[in-house]
Amino acid sequence: MNFIITATQDAVKHLYNQDIDETVINLQETRKEFEGQVTIVVFPLVRFSKKSPEQTADDLGKFLQENVKEVEGFNVVKGFLNLSIAQSYWINLFNNQLLADDFLSVKLNGQKVMVEYSSPNTNKPLHLGHIRNNLLGYAVSELLKADGYDVVKVNLVNDRGIHICKSMLAWQKWGNGETPQSTGLKGDHLVGKYYVVFDKEYKKEIEALVAAGNTEEEAKKNAPLIKEAQQMLLKWEQGDEEVVQLWKKMNGWVYEGFDVTYKKLGVDFDKYYYESNTYLLGKDIVEEGLSKDVFFKKEDGSVWIDLTADGLDQKLVLRADGTSVYITQDLGTAQMKYDDFHMDKSIYVVGNEQDYHFKVLFLILDKLGKSWAKGLHHLSYGMVDLPSGKMKSREGTVVDADDLIAEMVETAKQKTEELGKTNDFSDTEKETLYSTIGLGALKYFLLKVEPKKRLLFNPAESIDFQGNTGPFIQYTHARIKSLLSRADYQFSIDKTAITQLSDTELELIMLLAKYPHELAEAAKAYSPAYMANYLYEVAKLFNKFYHEVPPIIKEENAQVKQYRLNICKLTADVIKRGTQILGIEVPERM
RNA sequence: GCCUCCAUAGCUCAGCUGGAUAGAGCACCGGUUUUCUAAACCGUAGGUCAUAGGUUCGAAUCCUAUUGGGGGUACCA
Structure with a gap:
């Protein structure tokens, strides 16, 4: 315009x-x-x-x-x-631009961006909160690709620390040599089981100590189990062979489990970083900060930065005993990532509970004079809450990722069978379709909400399959594909086919024409929700058009028929491309 | 205490840099199938945009305060 x-x-x-x-x-x-x-x-x-x-x-x-x-x-x-x-303007726009080969194609912008997401702990299986993170990270990556960026997806795995040792210790004590093979449990679930066992036994010890007259705080600190776990961590850091072997074995189980879940979710990574390799990084940055007088040292030897002038607090960057804290590693890791890829931008997909951490991290890097610091961005998203409040693993209120996916697929199966639409499908086709629909429902449900907003999930009421949902968009696509196939559709444009558009046709063309703009806005805002909501509008309007217009296949005027099929085809293409960005598959039939 | 995010229909959510009478879905009520897939379409009803001020020709949107909720807060990650 x-x-x-x-x-x-x-x-x-x-x-x-x-x-x-x-x-x-x-x-x-x-x-x-x-x-x-x-x-x-x-x-x-x-x-x-x-x-x-x-x-x-x-x-x-x-x-x-x-x-x-x-x-x-x-x-x-x-x-x-x-x-x-003028109608002719819209008709020309449709024929010359929207139907052109490059309408949905990627225009490279020459910039590289890193997206870090998922970043799981290896002591327990993934839950619904992780699903949001994974879907968001994947979709944002695809969004940026579609917007012309060269994207590097990375997963920074938190594979070490006291929480990992807890699972290891519990397995050692009470595991009786259980393995994923011997139990039939998915590796991450098996390890998660022992994380819970640890917590249970630890609590028993605390209770006993409190009963014996200790304060709760003392009890938590002095319980034999926690001491032992700390001891184990120390041994791990010293490279104790037995501990390291156990650690490798159990982490291996977890990775096998995660891979299955990642595959089901359809997410992937170009590179993995492991904290066991990065947790010592950052100390040289601390030195750099000291020499540049950005940091200062207190009498006890701890190193700090004073951010009070920026409205923040004083922040510890290195402990008095010389060991790293969280931010120390992150400083080092940020430098390493940049050295590895020299990207223009770097997105961290991490929950909003860490807003402060990233604010500080980016500010410190900026103060250290890192030219790339201004390209860093924390994509902060809201927690997934249950009606009862926050998900808490200890209280058993966690919605497990694998369980939820399985439930969604099962629901998709039931609903599809009720409708009796897959009677002529082979078993493999059915299985694929139910998975596509179940995951489509789940993914759309999570992605249609603005990332920064908290999200409410009620396990008691299943995720919808009607209305503003993934399956509705998938259905619209399948409906179009079925129509095109019945019509023996071949692509061709007759620019003189029509001179008048109905209100709905005009509206649809205008909406489809907005795709590049919507894509750019979504990428700029790092918001798959923009794309999700746009695709819903497209699907909805198409269905209106489909109902209003007389059966296209029976249209006698060949020019008009071709033109209408072109509208259908373009709609299907936009839906397919857009959902692909969101990581949602669309079936040919459903 | 301080910092930060959020608050829109019964429920779940849209509402682009301020623009016309605030929109969807679910749920509720009613209608549409001898015509290309009814996971669809059409219609009814549902609102003091948390509250109070302010800026503006114009505010759900920007500013301030208040209320309610989430998160963070100096040697956890």
Whole structure:
């Protein structure tokens, strides 16, 4: 719609002899209750016209109608100038741009971006919160790819630390040599089981100590189990062979388990980083900070940065005993990632509970003069809550990722069978379809919500398959594909096929035309939700069109038929491309 | 205490850089299938955009305060 902006500038120049910046021209879609497709909000222009809004709108409308061939008519409602754009304009747009080969193709922008997501702990299986993280990270990566970036997806695995030792210790004590093979349990679930065992036994010890007259705090600190776990961590750090072997074995189980879940979710990574390799990093950055006087050392030897001038606090960056804290590693890891890839931007997909941490991390790197620090971004997302509140592993209120996926697939199966649509499918086809639909429902449910908003999941009521849902969008795609196949559709454009569009056709073409803009906005905002909501609008409007128009296959005018099939085809392409970005598959039939 | 995020229909959510009478889905009520897939379509009903001020021609949107909720807060990650 750039030609409207330019023409409006011309109009203001001609009518009022003023040069205006294009930013003061406020274009929007005309609301449905009025005539026209494009609306100019004239309020910002009255200071140039020195006339009433209505008069200004009228002046502009007349000028545009006379001087811009696409403007066929106009009407003025208060300060809004509604323009009627010629049908031929929209028809040409459809034929020449929307149906062109490159409409949905990627235009590379030459920039590289890293997206870090997933980043699990290896002491327990993934839960619903991790699913949100994974889907978000994957979708944002694909979104950025589609927007022209060279994307590197990385997974920084938290594979060491006291929590890992807890599982290891419990397995050693009470595991009786259980393995995934011997128990039939998925590796991550087996390890998670012993994490829970540890917690149970640890609590017993605490209770006993409290009963013996200790304070709770003392009990927590002095319970033999926790001491033993700490001892184990120390041994691990010293490279004790037995501990390291156990650690490797159990982590191996976990990775096998994670791989299965990742595969089901359809997420992937270009590179894995492991904290066991990175946890010692960052000390040289601390040195660098000291030499640059960005950090300072206290008497006890601990190293700090004073961020009070930036409205934050003093922050510890190295313990008095010289060991790292969380942020020390992250400083080092950030440097390592940059050295590895020299990316222009780096996105951390991490929950909003760590907002403060990343604010500090980025600020420190900036103060250290890292040129790449301004390219860092924390994609902060809200927690997934249950009606009872936060998910807590210890209270057993965690929604397990594998269980949930299995439930979704099962529900998809039930619903599909109720509808009796897959009677002629082979068993393999059925299995694939149920998985596609179940995961589609789950993924859309999680991705349609703005990342930063917290998300409520009620296990008691299953995720919908009707209305604003993944299956609805999938259904729309399948419906179109079925139609095209029945019609023996072949792509071709006849530019003279039609001269008039129905209201809904026009609306649909306008909506489809917005795809590149929606994509760019979604990428800019790192928000798959933009794309999800857009695709829903497309599907919804298509179904309206489908109902309004008489059966296309039976259309006798071959030109009109071809043109309508082209609309269908484009809609299917947009849905397919958009859902692909979200990591949602769309079936050919359902 | 301090910092930060959030609050829109009974429920779950949209609402793009401030623009016209705030939109969807679910649930509820009613209608549509001898015509290309009814996981669809059409319609009814449902709102003090947490509250109070302010800025503006114009505020759900920006600013301030208050209330309610989430998260963080100096040697956990």
